[in-house]
Each structure stands twice: as C-alpha cells, then as structure tokens.
Amino acid sequence: MQHFVARGPLYSGSVQDSGSRTMLRNAAKTGPRKPTKKEVIDEGNAGGYTPGRQVYRGLRQDELEAHFEELQNEGICFRRCMFFVIVATVFFLLWLKWDKESMVAEPMQAKIQGSNEEGGEDLTDKYYDMLNVKKEDRARREKVEEAYKQKLEEVQGKDAKDCPECNNQLVQLQDAYNALSTHVVNDYHKVLNVNKRAGYHDIKKAYQKAKQEAEEGKSSYELAEIKEAFDIMSHPEARIYYNLYAAKPPAMMKHQQKVTHGGWGVEIGMGTFKYAILKAWLDYFDNGWVDIGFFMCIFLVLGIKVWNNRHEFMEKIEQLEAMERMAMEGR
Incomplete structure (x- = not known):
C-alpha cells in the first residue's frame, strides 16, 4: 500500500482518503469558494468592524459597483x-393663459400711443383734431361723446350719392371715439393709492x-x-x-352684475370651463400667503422624508466610511 506525506491542512495522518481527493478535484474545477454571509460577519467581528460595516466584507x-448603482437608482420612478x-x-397653464388673452379684443391703447419716430404723425393729435376737441379736455368723456355725436350726425345727414366717403368717415370716427374713450390719463392704481395685488376691501x-x-379739495384727482x-x-x-392693456374696459364689463354660478355642468356644456378654471386660479393666487404656503409645504414634505429615512x-x-477605510488599508 502506497503512503503519502501530508502537505496541507486537508490531509489526515499520512494517508489521503477519498473525501480529501474529492475536495481537491472540486476546488480545482470551480476555483475559490465565495464566503458565506456568516463567514463574512464572523470575519468582520474578528476585525473589529461594526455591524453596519460588515456588509461589504468579502465582496x-x-x-x-452593482450594489451602489442599485442604490443610486432608487427613487428614479418618483x-x-x-x-x-x-x-x-x-403647459396646461400656458394653454389657458394663451386662450384667455386671445379672446380679448385688441387694445386701443396701442393705437392712441402714437410715435413721432421716423417722421410719423401722433395718433392722439389726429383723433382730437378729427373731433375738434382740445387736448386739455381729454380727461372729460362728456365732451368727447358730445363731439362724437355732432360729427356722427353731420356724416349721417349727408346723402350717400353726394358723399361717397361717408362710410370711411364713419369708421374713422368710431375708431377715434373708441381710442379716446378708452385712453387712461392717470394710472388707476395711483389714483386710489393701491397696488396690483390689493383685494376688494x-x-x-x-x-x-x-x-x-x-x-x-386735498386731492389732485377729480x-x-x-x-x-x-x-x-x-x-x-x-x-x-x-x-393687461392699460386701457379702460368696455362699459358692459365694468357694470356687469354678479350672478349665481350655474355649476360646472353649465360651464362644460357652454364650453366656458377653461375660463372658469383660469379665473379660479387667478383668484386663488391673488394672495401673498399662497406663495409662502407653497414653499412651506415643499419644505415640510422634504423634512418628513429625510426624518423617516434618517437611519438608512x-x-x-x-x-x-468603511469602504474608504478598507481602501486606505489596501484591502
């Protein structure tokens, strides 16, 4: 019977048994065995590492890299x-605002703000000359209306055969009256001494x-x-x-009576729900505390999330820190 000399921890006595030969063959085929979780923890405890740092021992x-990539991808769906x-x-708010502004008529303020640049004629002077009204009376709508009515009667009293340009004159008179009647001499915010965010009260x-x-008699305004x-x-x-337009709105818009809202069913049926939603947004955000409350809610949600995940x-x-220490030690 042939004897073998023991050369490693896997030999028992002087003779290698069949179990030892099987272990050697398996080790040669599969390579180094990956340590189990218990062995990793035991090795970490033996080295003095805390339980929170034992996870990466033996990996x-x-x-x-795969583990840290998985950690970085957490919350990507959220x-x-x-x-x-x-x-x-x-995009929804921009769509509502665009549609709201497109439904408003073209402002007359741009028409009466004439420019003398490049030799152009001032439209304000032209309109006042057309109605024979002095510039000093521009703040008095009564004289503008009176002059408009007189000119209108003169043009309408002429025969269409004798005055082929009467229709064109009527259009010009209407434009002049609309422009001057909607012209704002003094800023209404300064007249009442209020800001743009002031409420009704x-x-x-x-x-x-x-x-x-x-x-x-202490005010400079009439x-x-x-x-x-x-x-x-x-x-x-x-x-x-x-x-929006720095001009006087139509008379029907100023004296519009408040009516009871018919409900969202009526708004949807008439196709005016977009304007109702926009008005609700404007009324809601017409308050300085809304901005403060919005940011406070964001900070509150972030604070709760950080507090709940503080242990992680x-x-x-x-x-x-454990990985940095292991890298510095050369492991």
Whole structure:
C-alpha cells in the first residue's frame, strides 16, 4: 500500500482518503469558494468592524459597483413622475393663459400711443383734431361723446350719392371715439393709492379715503375719475382687462352684475370651463400667503422624508466610511 506525506491542512495522518481527493478535484474545477454571509460577519467581528460595516466584507469589486448603482437608482420612478407632472402643469397653464388673452379684443391703447419716430404723425393729435376737441379736455368723456355725436350726425345727414366717403368717415370716427374713450390719463392704481395685488376691501377703503380727500379739495384727482377708477378696480374682469392693456374696459364689463354660478355642468356644456378654471386660479393666487404656503409645504414634505429615512442615511454614510477605510488599508 502506497503512503503519502501530508502537505496541507486537508490531509489526515499520512494517508489521503477519498473525501480529501474529492475536495481537491472540486476546488480545482470551480476555483475559490465565495464566503458565506456568516463567514463574512464572523470575519468582520474578528476585525473589529461594526455591524453596519460588515456588509461589504468579502465582496468583489463588481459586486460593490452593482450594489451602489442599485442604490443610486432608487427613487428614479418618483423623479420621472414629478417631472412629468410639473411639465404638464406648466403647459396646461400656458394653454389657458394663451386662450384667455386671445379672446380679448385688441387694445386701443396701442393705437392712441402714437410715435413721432421716423417722421410719423401722433395718433392722439389726429383723433382730437378729427373731433375738434382740445387736448386739455381729454380727461372729460362728456365732451368727447358730445363731439362724437355732432360729427356722427353731420356724416349721417349727408346723402350717400353726394358723399361717397361717408362710410370711411364713419369708421374713422368710431375708431377715434373708441381710442379716446378708452385712453387712461392717470394710472388707476395711483389714483386710489393701491397696488396690483390689493383685494376688494383694500380697494374700497382706498376709494373712500380718496373720495373724502377730493371732496375736501386735498386731492389732485377729480371725483369722477376716482369713481371711475373704483368701478374698474372693483370688478375682477374689468381689472384683468385694465392690467393687461392699460386701457379702460368696455362699459358692459365694468357694470356687469354678479350672478349665481350655474355649476360646472353649465360651464362644460357652454364650453366656458377653461375660463372658469383660469379665473379660479387667478383668484386663488391673488394672495401673498399662497406663495409662502407653497414653499412651506415643499419644505415640510422634504423634512418628513429625510426624518423617516434618517437611519438608512446613517447606514449608507457608515458604509461609505468603511469602504474608504478598507481602501486606505489596501484591502
């Protein structure tokens, strides 16, 4: 019987048994055996590592990279959903605003703001000369209306055969009257001494104060102008028109009576739900506390998320510190 000399820990005595030969053949075929989780933990405890740092003991470089790549991809679905919601909301608001502004008539303010650049004629002078009204009377609508009626009677009294240009003159007179009647001499915000974000109660208080000063002769504005400023600023639709175009809104918009809302079914049936949604957004955001509340909600959600995941964050920090220590030790 042939004897073998023991040369390693796998030999028992002086003779190699069949179990040892099987282990050698398997090791030669499969290569080094991957340590189990228990062996990794035992090795980490023996080396003095804390439980939070034992996970990466005995792992290969590709396994570490795969693990950290998986950690970095956490929450990517949530970020994509939030990005889609934000983009959709922005496009929806732009669509509503574009449609709202396209339904408003072209402002006359641009027509009366004539320019003398490049030798052009001032449209304001042209319109006042057409109606034979002095510029000093531009703030008085009564004289503009009176001059418009007189000119209109003169043109309409002529025979169409004797005056082939009467129709063109009627159109020009109408444009001149509309331009001058919607022209704003003084800013209504300055007349009432309110800002653009003021509410109805603030506007009413400012109107009463300005009215009292005008009656006492302490104000540089006329009482009729103060009353007109209050009529425009106190109605939401007229106020939106004035803020957009810096011109007086139509009379029917200023004196529109408040009616009961017929419900969203009526809005959808008439196809006006877009304007109702836009008006609701404008009314909701016409307050300074809305911006503060919005950012406070964002900080609150982020704070709650960080607080709930604080243990996971600490474990990841400890794992990174363990990896840095292992790299410095050359392991």
